[in-house]
Amino acid sequence: MRMNLVCIFYMMVASCSRQAVIHPQRKDIVETVYASGKIISNNEHNIYALGSGTVIKKLVKEGDSITKYQVLYIIKNDAQATRLEAAQTNYNVAQANLSSQSRILNELKLSMQSAQAKLSNDSSTYFHLKNLWNENIGTRNNLDAAYTRYILSQNELQSVQEKYHSTLNDLKLALYAAKSQLADAETDLNNYFIKSESGGTVFQTYKEMGESVKPNDIVALLGESVNRIIKLAVDQADIDKIKAGQQVLLKTDITGNTIYRAVVTRLYPLMNEADQTFRVDAVFTDTTQQPFVHSSVEANIIIQNKNDALVIPRAALIADDSVQVKQDGKTKIIAVQTGISTLNETEIVRGLNESSQVILPAR
Numbered sequence: 001m002r003m004n005l006v007c008i009f010y011m012m013v014a015s016c017s018r019q020a021v022i023h024p025q026r027k028d029i030v031e032t033v034y035a036s037g038k039i040i041s042n043n044e045h046n047i048y049a050l051g052s053g054t055v056i057k058k059l060v061k062e063g064d065s066i067t068k069y070q071v072l073y074i075i076k077n078d079a080q081a082t083r084l085e086a087a088q089t090n091y092n093v094a095q096a097n098l099s100s101q102s103r104i105l106n107e108l109k110l111s112m113q114s115a116q117a118k119l120s121n122d123s124s125t126y127f128h129l130k131n132l133w134n135e136n137i138g139t140r141n142n143l144d145a146a147y148t149r150y151i152l153s154q155n156e157l158q159s160v161q162e163k164y165h166s167t168l169n170d171l172k173l174a175l176y177a178a179k180s181q182l183a184d185a186e187t188d189l190n191n192y193f194i195k196s197e198s199g200g201t202v203f204q205t206y207k208e209m210g211e212s213v214k215p216n217d218i219v220a221l222l223g224e225s226v227n228r229i230i231k232l233a234v235d236q237a238d239i240d241k242i243k244a245g246q247q248v249l250l251k252t253d254i255t256g257n258t259i260y261r262a263v264v265t266r267l268y269p270l271m272n273e274a275d276q277t278f279r280v281d282a283v284f285t286d287t288t289q290q291p292f293v294h295s296s297v298e299a300n301i302i303i304q305n306k307n308d309a310l311v312i313p314r315a316a317l318i319a320d321d322s323v324q325v326k327q328d329g330k331t332k333i334i335a336v337q338t339g340i341s342t343l344n345e346t347e348i349v350r351g352l353n354e355s356s357q358v359i360l361p362a363r
Contacts, residue, residue, distance in 0.1 A: 020360040021326060022313065024352050029309045031340040032249075032300035033241055035280065037232035039252065039295045041223025043198060049213040050191035051075055058209055064202045065225060069195050072202070072220055075213060077192035080185070087178070087185040094178040097171045104171070108164040115160045119153035126150040194219055201225040203293055228290045230262055232299055233277035241303050242267060248282045250299035254292055261285045264301060306340055309347040316358050317346060326357040 057074035060066060097104055126146040132138045204221040207213055230250065234242055248262040261284070268279040282299070284290065316323050322333050336351030352358065 019362050021357050022316070022360060024310045024312045024348055024354055024356055024358065026308050026354065027311050028305070028307045029311055029340050029342060029345060029347055030305040031303045031342060033234060033238040033303055035232040035234045035299045035301055037230060037297055037299070039290055039293055039297060040229050040231050041201070041203065041225075041293050042227035042229050043200065044203075044221070044223035044229075044293070046218045047072060047194060047196060047220040047222060048215075049073075049075065049194060049207075049217045049219050050215055051077075051080070051188070052214040053077065053192060053212070055207050055209055055211050055213060058205070058207065060202045060205065060220070062202055062204055065200070066196050066202060066222070067199045068197065070199075071193050071195050072205075073194040073207065073213075075192040075194065077189055080189040080192060084182075084185040084189050087182040091175075091178040091182045094171070094175040098168075098175055102171075104167060105164070108160065108167060111160045112157065112164060115153065115157040119150075119157050122146070122150040122153040196220075196222055198222070223293065226289065228284060228293070229265075230282040230284070230297060230299070232280045232282060232297075232301075233272070233275065234280050234301070236271055236276050236278060239267070239278040239280075242280055242301060247285075247302045248299050249302070250282075250297045252290075253296045260288060262299075304340055306347060309340065310349075310352065310354065311345045311347055312352070312358055313360065314341060314344055314346045316360050318361075323352070324359040324361070325352075326359060331359065 053075040055073055056076050058072075059074070060070075060072050066072070096102065126143075126149070129138055129143045129146045133140070133143050200222050201224070202220055202222055205219065206221075207217070207219045213219065230248070232248075242264060244264050244266065246264045248264060250260050250262060251257060252260070262282040263285050264280060264282050266281040268281075271278055280301075282301075312323070317336075317338070318324060318333060321338070322335050324331060324333050334351060337349040339347035339349045341347070
């Protein structure tokens, strides 16, 4: 009995260590790169608060369709409204000071007219007395006095003209400053009316009535209503195989085993150092619409495929370029040229045929 057990044990060991022999087979083979990620909306972006205060109106909810420049939230803005009112009043005054009804400019215009009339009168008197003096008529004192009044009138007119132009320039600068202050006040007030810069769908809101906000707080997540992007992460070891236009087969967590088709549209050059992956974007090519966003996906990006390829198990390869075969009752290692590879199989381009006896290494 003991002898039989020993024989059975050695027979089992010999059987377990026996190497399997297979023949290469003809079949279709597809090389793919695995990627994971999620579905996002095209033009997906956050909306931020630009001012601080309290939410007094929330005008949208998740799932709402919105238009460009639509108001989403209103933040309490009493101080900003008062500032805008004061800036508007200041701007109106500055505008009035430059209008045809300007009291300041009209008074200076009247002063110029008076100075011009006085100069005209003094000029006539002086040149009249000068002509008489040339004919030996009149006195020197009267002529000198007339000349003095004539020069003073010239100086007075020049002074009033300079004052008018200086005041006009000051009023223009005041209007420019008032306009700038009004624009700033309007911008500050508009910051308390949080708007969307594009149309689409509200996917999520982050603030409710009565909650406080401060600058750069995220208040909503928006995106396009229909178009979706498949945001994938590809390992750095595979990224050089990926090109725009390659086909993608994927499954989503929401739809289970349903297979969707997509195409690679964009590769991003910056690696995510946290997980050593690169971002790759794809878009759906079938007609199925995806109403949900941020659903997880698993994808296979098709790198290349070949019909009726000569294929062996990948485990049969030795150092990626050789296999062990049986020829003429002997075992030897021969070199092969490989082509497309998957996780389990490899195409043989040169070195084997369908009648070759390929030895699988013992497990």
